Amino acid sequence: MKIAVDTLGGDNGSQPIVEAIINFLLKNSDVEIIAYGKKEELQLLEGKCQIVDARNIVPMEAGPLDVLRMKDSSMYQAVYSAKDNPDIDAIISCGSTGGFLSAATLILKTIPGVNRAALVAPFPTLVKGKKTVILDIGASNENSPEELVQFATMGELYSRYIFNVENPQVYLLSNGTEAGKGSPTSKQAYKLLKDNPCFKGNVEARDALHGDADVIVTDGFTGNIFLKSSEGMAKMMAGLMKNAFKKNLWSKIGYLHVRKGIKEMSETMDYKSTGGAMLLGVNGVVVKAHGNSDAYSFECALNVAKKLVDSDIVNKIKEGVKL
């Protein structure tokens, strides 16, 4: 297995990426890595993996055309390496999300039968250890009902082959549980999905993370709002909690007594362990690691890429969307 890694563009520079690659290779001797980036920053990788000197960084706000023009960037080169090249099994970057998604979609193309690729991420739920897969969380600004139906198929396959869920329960994100509720797009998607045996109806945003749903389907704009409002509120609550513990000496002593429970809580909510988001529906395994990845988080992303390749998810989707 060969994974192409873009080492530039992350918030914390290339050092955590280098560290992650070293740790990953120690545990996965059967995987080869090709690291794209500034060679002087990748010296620790010499002898451990292939290094390609590609010195330009795609800026955070790059549009689709910008990234296609930056042919000498580490991101473009990493993505391009997989074009029509069965040697490269996966690509990872923690750089510009927009740039990476554009590059991956335009260079690798979408799978026949998939109109638009979808960004998918597993969310923690109230049920210990159970994740809910939500897509699209931001690859598009709008989607058609037919695209939501394709997302449902891709999500179901993801849940089945990555999380080993035998009968994934698929829901549409909506503003009410009844069949008649929703945006014009989601209502139409409901009609198209209603004979799919995996489809269980609408779920409201407040119940989305209760653990009933294996897959939640939504358009990219709404999914992005869901992702970021959940994230924002979790951060806000964590901040308020920190203040509560810092109030005075007594509350600090109180913290010492509950820190084990709080640690469990943050492990449940730890998005870093999910490794980032995956772009489903293109001809290749494409993993977008968090922009602020540390070594642990990026290593998780590498593990996700490996798991996606092992599960042969791209071919599973190719077969699944044909049906």
Add this chain to the structure above:
Amino acid sequence: MKIAVDTLGGDNGSQPIVEAIINFLLKNSDVEIIAYGKKEELQLLEGKCQIVDARNIVPMEAGPLDVLRMKDSSMYQAVYSAKDNPDIDAIISCGSTGGFLSAATLILKTIPGVNRAALVAPFPTLVKGKKTVILDIGASNENSPEELVQFATMGELYSRYIFNVENPQVYLLSNGTEAGKGSPTSKQAYKLLKDNPCFKGNVEARDALHGDADVIVTDGFTGNIFLKSSEGMAKMMAGLMKNAFKKNLWSKIGYLHVRKGIKEMSETMDYKSTGGAMLLGVNGVVVKAHGNSDAYSFECALNVAKKLVDSDIVNKIKEGVKL
């Protein structure tokens, strides 16, 4: 001032509503209440306010046509009392949201210049005591760019006259802060709003409650997803925190040390004190109290109604949308 109160349809029956009315009248001797409901449940109100026996409850899932047919329901009668009747200054209900919004919109009609009414609620922010007003959080399933522009005006007036913000900062909820980001609808609204001096651009869902924005404008479907995902995550975090404190004897002792801070935290997040949501853009003050209102929460809703009437918000909107 006269407020029409629908006492039926709440999750906790009419008793908390009765209690709230009694407490409210004790503190507001200048306000008259007309209570609509089952007269045998309203005996404690006798001699304190006018009682109208209206025994039918609009079911939670009532559609617009259902509620218009239920002319003998407490909800219909309370709303209808305000039609062309300058005596009634406000209407409140904690019953079916859909039914109440339909009844209020169809019976009272929208203000000229307002295509669609918007449900608005103040959200707590990280800045102590500061609320952010978000609309629409669910009156519609979709909105046009022109409707979003009207929401911006209504939100600005609400912030100015209800929260006394001199120069409200108005934002559009989007999937990125740059001008080019957003759904097709929000991008078009951005163009229409860009010369409005109150308009400050896009805000992402994760920063929405940081306290910079006084008003956040979005379509009803997206607003509902934002409201409910924030609510869902806050509940999830609170539940996980409770578990952390319950873990063992030590963590319980820990809780005793931090409970003051935790209490402050829940006060910050206490949506009950906001009294519910208001329907802006119709010819009347319409307050939708929480379905699970207790006496305290419903009294807050009565206070909100009084404040809305005192501020003459309906006429302010009538003047504002003409400009």
